[in-house]
Amino acid sequence: MTRRFPLFEDRPRWRAHVAAVAALAVGLMVALAPSAAAAPGDLDTGFGTSGKVTTDFGATPSEPEVGNDLLRTSNGSLFVAGRQGFGTPGVGPSDFGVAKYTSSGALDTGFSGDGKVTTGFGDTLSMARSVIEAGNGKILVGGFTGGEQIADLALAKYNSDGTLDTSFGGDGKVTTDLTGGLGDGIRGLSVTSGGKILAAGAAGADSFIARYNSDGTLDTGFGGGDGIVITDFGTGDHLFAMEELSTGKMIAAGSANSDFLLVRYNSDGSLDTSFSGDGIVTTDFNGLSDLAFGFAHAPGGDYVIAGAVDAPEPFGIAGPIKSGVVRYNSDGSLDTGFSGDGKVTTDVNTLLADEARDVAVDSNGKIVIAGLAGESVVFPVDPVDGDALVIRYNSNGSLDTGFSGDGIATLDFSGGADVARGIALTGSDDIVIAGGATSSSTGLDFALAKFQG
Numbered sequence: 001m002t003r004r005f006p007l008f009e010d011r012p013r014w015r016a017h018v019a020a021v022a023a024l025a026v027g028l029m030v031a032l033a034p035s036a037a038a039a040p041g042d043l044d045t046g047f048g049t050s051g052k053v054t055t056d057f058g059a060t061p062s063e064p065e066v067g068n069d070l071l072r073t074s075n076g077s078l079f080v081a082g083r084q085g086f087g088t089p090g091v092g093p094s095d096f097g098v099a100k101y102t103s104s105g106a107l108d109t110g111f112s113g114d115g116k117v118t119t120g121f122g123d124t125l126s127m128a129r130s131v132i133e134a135g136n137g138k139i140l141v142g143g144f145t146g147g148e149q150i151a152d153l154a155l156a157k158y159n160s161d162g163t164l165d166t167s168f169g170g171d172g173k174v175t176t177d178l179t180g181g182l183g184d185g186i187r188g189l190s191v192t193s194g195g196k197i198l199a200a201g202a203a204g205a206d207s208f209i210a211r212y213n214s215d216g217t218l219d220t221g222f223g224g225g226d227g228i229v230i231t232d233f234g235t236g237d238h239l240f241a242m243e244e245l246s247t248g249k250m251i252a253a254g255s256a257n258s259d260f261l262l263v264r265y266n267s268d269g270s271l272d273t274s275f276s277g278d279g280i281v282t283t284d285f286n287g288l289s290d291l292a293f294g295f296a297h298a299p300g301g302d303y304v305i306a307g308a309v310d311a312p313e314p315f316g317i318a319g320p321i322k323s324g325v326v327r328y329n330s331d332g333s334l335d336t337g338f339s340g341d342g343k344v345t346t347d348v349n350t351l352l353a354d355e356a357r358d359v360a361v362d363s364n365g366k367i368v369i370a371g372l373a374g375e376s377v378v379f380p381v382d383p384v385d386g387d388a389l390v391i392r393y394n395s396n397g398s399l400d401t402g403f404s405g406d407g408i409a410t411l412d413f414s415g416g417a418d419v420a421r422g423i424a425l426t427g428s429d430d431i432v433i434a435g436g437a438t439s440s441s442t443g444l445d446f447a448l449a450k451f452q453g
Contacts, residue, residue, distance in 0.1 A: 038452055039452060040392075040400075040402055040403045040404070040451075040452050040453060041390075041392075041403040041404025041405070041409045041451060041452065042404075042451065042452045043411075043449060043450065043451060043452075044430060044450040044451065044452055046104065047104060047105040047432075047448075047449075047450035048104075048105030048106075048448065048449075048450070051449055051450055051451070052411075052413055052437075052447070052448070052449045053101065053105040053447065053448040053449070054413060054414070054437050054439065054442075054445045054446065054447045054448075055080075055099050055107065055115075055116065055445055055446040055447075056442040056445045056446075057084050057097060057116055057118065057445075057446075058116075059084075059085075062442045062443045063084065063085050063086060063092070063443075064083075064085070064086060064087075064382055064436075064443055064444035065082065065083065065084045065085075065097050065436070065444060065445050065446050066082050066083055066382055066383075066419070066421075066435065066436035066444055066446070067080035067081065067082040067097075067099075067421060067422060067434045067435050067436060067446045067447065067448075068081060068082040068083065068127070068128060068129050068130075068143075068421050068422065068435075069081050069082070069128070069129060069130050069131050069358075069421065069422045069434075070131075070358075070421075070422030070423060070424050070432065070433070070434035070448075071131045071132060071133065071139065071422075071424065072424035072425070072426070072432065073133055074133070076102075076103035076426070077100060077101065077102065077103065077108065078100070078101040078102075078103070078105075078424070078432060078434075078448065079098060079099070079100050079101075079131050079139055080098070080099045080101070080131075080422070080434045080446050080448065081096065081097070081098050081128040081129075081130070081131035081141045081143075082097050082127070082128055082421075082436075082446065083095075083096075083097055083126075083127040083128065084096070084097030084118045085097075085118075087125050087126075087127055087381065088125075088381075093120070093123055093124055093125055093126075094125050094126055094127060095118040095119055095120040095121075095126055096117075096118065096119040096120075096121075096126055096127070096128040096141055096143065096154070096156055097116070097117075097118055097128065097446070098116070098117045098118075098119070098128065098131070098139075098141060098158065098162075099115055099116050099117075099446055100112075100115050100116075100162070101115065101448065103426075105448060105450065110160075110161065111160075111161065111162040112161065112162030112163075113162075117158065117162045119141075119156045119164070119172075119173070121145035121146075121154055121173065121175060122145070124145055124146050124147065125145070125146065125147040125151075126143065126144065126145040126146075126154055127143045127144060128141045128142070128143040128156075129142060129143040129144070129185065129186060129187050129188075129201075130142045130143065130186060130187060130188050130189040131189075132189045132190060132191060133191070134157060134191060134197075135191070135195070136160070137159070137160030138157060138158060138159055138160060138165055139157070139158050140155065140156075140157050140158075140189060140191075140197065141155070141156045141157075141158070142154065142155050142156075142186035142188075142189045142199055143185060143186055144184065144185030144186065145175060146181065149182075149183045150181045150182070150183060151181070151183050151184050151185055152175045152176060152177045152178075152181065152184050153174075153175060153176040153177075153178065153184050153185065153186050153199065153201070153210070154173070154174075154175050154186070155168075155169070155173065155174040155175075155186070155197075155199075155212070155216065156172055156173050156174075157169075157172050157173075157216070158172070167215060168214075168215060168216045169215070169216035174212070174216040176210070176218070176228075178203040178204070178208055178228060178230065179203050179204035179206075179230075182203075182204030182205070183202060183204050183205075184201070184202065184203050184204065184208070185201050185202050186199045186200070186201045187200060187201035187202065187238065187239060187240035187241070187254075188200045188201065188239065188240050188241035188242050188252075188295075189242075190242055190243040190244065192211075192244045193244060195214050196211050196212065196213060196214070196219060197211065197212040197213075197214065198210070198211055198242050198243070198244065198250065199211075199212065199242070200239035200240065200241065200242035200252050200254070201238060201239055201240065202238035202239075203230045205232075205236075205237075206230050206231060206232045206233070206237060207230070207231050207232075207233055207237050207238050207239045207254060207256075208228060208229065208230045208231070208239070209223075209228075209229045209231075209239065209242055209250070209252060209265065209269060210222075210223070210227055210228045210229070211223070211227050211269070212227065221268075222268065222269050223268070223269040229265075229269040229270075231263075231271075233254075233256035233257075233261060233263070233280065234256040234257035235256070235257050235258070236255065236256065236257070236258065237254065237255060237256035237257070237261065238254050238255060239252045239253065239254035239261070239263070240253065240254050240255075240292065240293060240294075240295065241253045241254070241294075241295035243297065248267040249264055249265060249266055249267060249272055250264070250265040250266075250267070251263070251264050251265075251297070251303065252264075252265065253292060253295035253303070253305050254292060255290070255291050255292045255307070256282060257282065258284075258288075258289035258290055258291070258311075259282040259283055259284045259290055260282065260283040260284075260290055260292045260305050260307065260324075260326055261280070261281070261282055261283075261292065262280075262281040262282075262283075262303060262305065262328060262332055263279055263280050263281075264276075264279050264332070265279065275331070275332050276331070276332040276333075281328065281332040283305075283326050283334070283342075283343070285309045285310060285324055285343055285345060286309070286310055286345075288309070288310045288311055288312055289309075289310075289311040289312070290307060290308070290309040290310070290311070290324060291307050291308050291309075291311070291379075292305050292306070292307035293306065293307045293308070293355070293356060293357045293358065293371075294306040294307065294356060294357060294358035294359035294369065294370075294423075295359065296359045296360050296361050296367075297361075298327070298361040298365065298367075299361065299363075299365060300330075301329075301330035302327055302328060302329060302330060302335055303327070303328040303330070303332075304325065304326070304327050304328075304359055304361060304367055305325070305326045305328075305359070306323070306324065306325045306326075306356035306357075306358070306359035306367075306369045306371075307323075307324055307355070307356055307357075308321045308322070308323065308324065308353070308354075308355040308356065308371075308378070308379075309321060309322055309323070309324030309345055310322050310324070310345065311378070320347070320349070320350065320351055320352055320353050320354075321353045321354065321355065321378060322345045322346060322347045322348075322354055323345065323346045323347075323348065323354045323355060323356040323369060323371060323389070323391060324343065324344070324345045324346075324356065325343070325344045325345075325346075325356065325359065325367060325369060325393065325397075326342055326343050326344075327342050327367070327397070328342065337395075337396060338395070338396060338397040339396065339397030339398070340397075344393060344397045346391055346399070346408070348373045348374070348389065348391075348408060348410070349373055349374040352373075352374045352375060352376055352386070353372075353374075353375045353376070353378045353386075354371065354372065354373045354374070354375075354389060355371040355372045355375070355378075355379075355389075356369040356370070356371040356389075356391070357369075357370060357371040357372065357419070357420060357421045357422075357435075358370050358371070358420070358421060358422050358423040359423065360423045360424065360425050360431075362425055362429040362453065363429055364395070364429070365395035366392055366393060366394055366395060366400055366429075367392070367393040367395070368390065368391070368392045368393075368423060368425070368431055369389075369390070369391050369392075369393075369423070370388070370389065370390055370420035370421070370422065370423035370431075370433040370435075371388075371389045371391075371419070371420055371421075372386050372387070372388065372389055372418075372419045372420065372435075373386055373387050373388075373389035373410050374386040374387060374410075375417075382417075382436065382444055383417035383418060383419040383435075383436055383438065383444070384417050385417045386417060386418065386419070387410040387411055387412045387418050388410065388411040388412075388413070388418045388419060388420040388433060388435060388437075388447070388449065389408070389409075389410055389411075389420060390404075390408075390409045390410075390411070390420070390423075390431060390433060390451060391407055391408050391409075392404075392407050392431075393407065409451060411433075411449055413437035413438075413439070413447055413449075414437060414438070414439040414440075415439070415440070416437065416438025416439055416440070416444075417438045417444075418435070418436065418437045418438065418447065419435040419436050420433040420434065420435040420449075421434065421435040421436075422434040422435065425453065426453070428453060429453035430450060430451065430452060430453040431450065431451040431452075431453050432448060432449070432450050432451075433448065433449050433450075433451075434446070434447065434448045435447055
């Protein structure tokens with residue numbers, strides 16, 4: 001009698017069944033396990049193409065576009081504002097360029113049909129430097145028009161669909177001449193709790209703050225009755241950020257006398273002398289030239305300013321320079337819990353220049369800067385070499401080695417010169433940067449990237 005063993009007789013089907021179960025188990029493990037690539041400082045591959053996005057505005061021949069500021073709205077949308085066009089006398093005019101993206105990095109076609117808008121102020125050189133939310137899905141963009149040296153303040157307000165809001169200035173645009181055309185420009189914008197618009201920047205060789213009503217008219221109840229306050233803080237001074245505090249007073253940040261500058265104003269625009277005795281705080285790093293670019297209001301009331309420091313002469317015409325960060329207590333004193341003296345410098349490329357162009361503070365109190373690493377020409381209008389830079393510091397000022405291994409991440413978009421000029425954090429402290437990236441096919445374009453936080 002022949003004995004049969006059904007289990008082994010069906011061995012091919014049994015093996016196939018076991019293999020299928022094993023494959024399913026492995027697939028589930030891969031799907032459910034944390035991604036090995038999702039480490040802090042790595043690009044978020046779910047954003048754009050492998051974590052990066054570039055946007056060409058489509059002119060023929062291609063014109064240079066560069067993003068100067070980044071806004072992440074309360075619903076997660078991303079706006080980049082900057083320059084579209086040459087912006088160079090004798091070469092060609094430029095316009096405000098604004099692009100809207102979804103949280104995943106795709107252009108939002110609900111904004112102007114293709115996610116992109118350009119706004120001109122006549123046949124002249126115009127550039128956007130700041131973008132903020134203006135309520136009801138609208139945004140406000142500020143900068144200058146007329147050229148870098150002979151310019152007026154320029155504002156444009158957009159509806160949620162990308163059209164200009166004609167309730168603002170009659171046609172959606174407002175210009176203001178502060179100094180008779182000596183070089184006026186908005187660097188920073190914010191909106192007060194009462195819906196007024198605060199602007200800060202350069203008024204010729206001095207600094208200004210201004211307050212506008214929501215319709216774009218100057219608020220005559222502010223300053224000397226014309227809505228404007230111009231202050232000479234010293235040589236080469238300008239402000240680049242301003243916001244209202246819960247007390248109704250206002251804090252502004254900038255540069256003066258080749259040092260970082262922090263200023264507090266009363267609600268009427270006068271200097272608040274209860275702040276550091278005269279309302280003004282300046283910070284020098286090492287006796288060389290320092291130029292600030294980014295400001296953030298940290299949890300607990302601290303202030304953080306970031307920029308480029310240790311240039312051997314004003315404005316960093318010669319390098320090398322370093323990324324610099326200062327943290328202040330709410331009274332304007334240096335926070336000695338931050339690196340012992342409130343100041344940190346980071347030299348990414350010893351023989352080249354590194355700059356912090358914007359700064360943010362995450363929910364854990366860590367400080368994140370975005371900028372440029374490895375440039376040979378300091379502060380160019382458009383990047384000529386170098387890569388985009390992100391650095392994350394612990395709350396005590398040390399480099400966060402849990403981010404990219406040493407706290408420093410550099411990004412080359414496509415082999416050309418790149419720069420980050422804006423930064424925004426998501427609700428989970430992921431990091432989005434915006435600026436410009438250069439390619440061989442379309443030249444300089446708007447650029448974004450998202451890093452794991």
